Amino acid sequence: MNASPILLASPNCWLQPNVALSNFTSYRVGGEAQWYVEPRSSDDLSAIFEWWQTQDISLTLLGAGSNLLISDRGLPGLVLSTRYLRHSSIDFETAQITAGAGEPLPKLAWRAAKRGWRGLEWAVGIPGTVGGAVVMNAGAHKGCVADSLLKAVVLSPDGRIETLTAEDLKYSYRTSALQGDRRLVLEATFQLQPGFTQQEVMADTTHNLHHRKNTQPYDRPSCGSVFRNPKPYAAGWLIEQLGLKGYAIGDAEVSQRHANFIINRGQAKAEDILGLIRYVQEQVNHHWSLLLEPEVKILGKFEVV
Numbered sequence: 293m294n295a296s297p298i299l300l301a302s303p304n305c306w307l308q309p310n311v312a313l314s315n316f317t318s319y320r321v322g323g324e325a326q327w328y329v330e331p332r333s334s335d336d337l338s339a340i341f342e343w344w345q346t347q348d349i350s351l352t353l354l355g356a357g358s359n360l361l362i363s364d365r366g367l368p369g370l371v372l373s374t375r376y377l378r379h380s381s382i383d384f385e386t387a388q389i390t391a392g393a394g395e396p397l398p399k400l401a402w403r404a405a406k407r408g409w410r411g412l413e414w415a416v417g418i419p420g421t422v423g424g425a426v427v428m429n430a431g432a433h434k435g436c437v438a439d440s441l442l443k444a445v446v447l448s449p450d451g452r453i454e455t456l457t458a459e460d461l462k463y464s465y466r467t468s469a470l471q472g473d474r475r476l477v478l479e480a481t482f483q484l485q486p487g488f489t490q491q492e493v494m495a496d497t498t499h500n501l502h503h504r505k506n507t508q509p510y511d512r513p514s515c516g517s518v519f520r521n522p523k524p525y526a527a528g529w530l531i532e533q534l535g536l537k538g539y540a541i542g543d544a545e546v547s548q549r550h551a552n553f554i555i556n557r558g559q560a561k562a563e564d565i566l567g568l569i570r571y572v573q574e575q576v577n578h579h580w581s582l583l584l585e586p587e588v589k590i591l592g593k594f595e596v597v
Contacts, residue, residue, distance in 0.1 A: 307327050313367065321556065323592070334478075361569075364561050386483075393479060397418045413435065415435075417501050418516070427470045441463075445477070447478050514553050517553065520587045
């Protein structure tokens with residue numbers, strides 16, 4: 293496609309054609325977006341949606357790119373990244389934190405810990421943003437978004453703004469009513485628990501971070517946990533019992549450190565990673581009669597079924 297960048301609203305709001313998405317995913321794979329944009333304000337968002345509604349193209353929302361596997365063929369239509377929708381505020385009287393969709397989760401976890409407020413200790417090692425976490429009910433260390441989310445403000449493609457409660461979002465394990473939805477999370481408010489000392493909450497938050505760094509392969513590109521845990525089992529344990537640690541397709545490898553991680557050893561293609569996901573699913577289903585459900589969101593067209 294021969295196209296030129298389009299200035300939509302503020303001096304920073306450019307629609308860019310043919311942008312490599314590998315630069316915006318934690319896997320460091322993925323082809324080009326037909327159009328890519330990074331809004332920084334509500335005016336930017338209004339202009340983007342106004343333009344998008346005049347086009348007969350799809351819309352894909354992208355946060356930190358930490359829970360995504362994007363096809364080597366890229367994505368058609370418009371890819372809208374929320375990574376610059378950043379702001380946060382603290383209500384000291386109510387122990388509430390409000391943050392924009394692009395705010396990194398670890399940043400919020402540390403802010404809460406420094407106040408001696410509990411509720412976000414689990415989030416310190418998650419390399420995602422508030423928007424993506426709200427959509428997928430991100431969680432770790434027996435905690436998740438649903439435990440503390442008070443409300444989320446979302447924007448529909450038609451420009452309608454809604455405020456949704458955790459009940460409205462119909463949260464369950466690693467999913468919500470926004471999964472597969474085109475509504476965009478603008479910000480979220482978390483209700484935290486005051487009354488603890490800074491030392492207590494900081495210690496627990498630090499412990500969680502050290503545990504994740506010591507047990508998970510953060511030295512290589514990955515998407516985090518690939519599969520949801522098929523309770524009462526842990527996906528990583530099922531995979532490890534089959535001796536699949538270290539199994540590779542191309543440069544995609546089941547991590548030696550944690551079997552529920554598939555890492556990019558350097559030159560992996562998205563096709564390699566999806567092929568390895570499917571292979572692990574087949575092996576676990578064959579030996580355990582359990583179908584592992586991917587936690588990672590798979591976008592675009594692949595040759596692997």
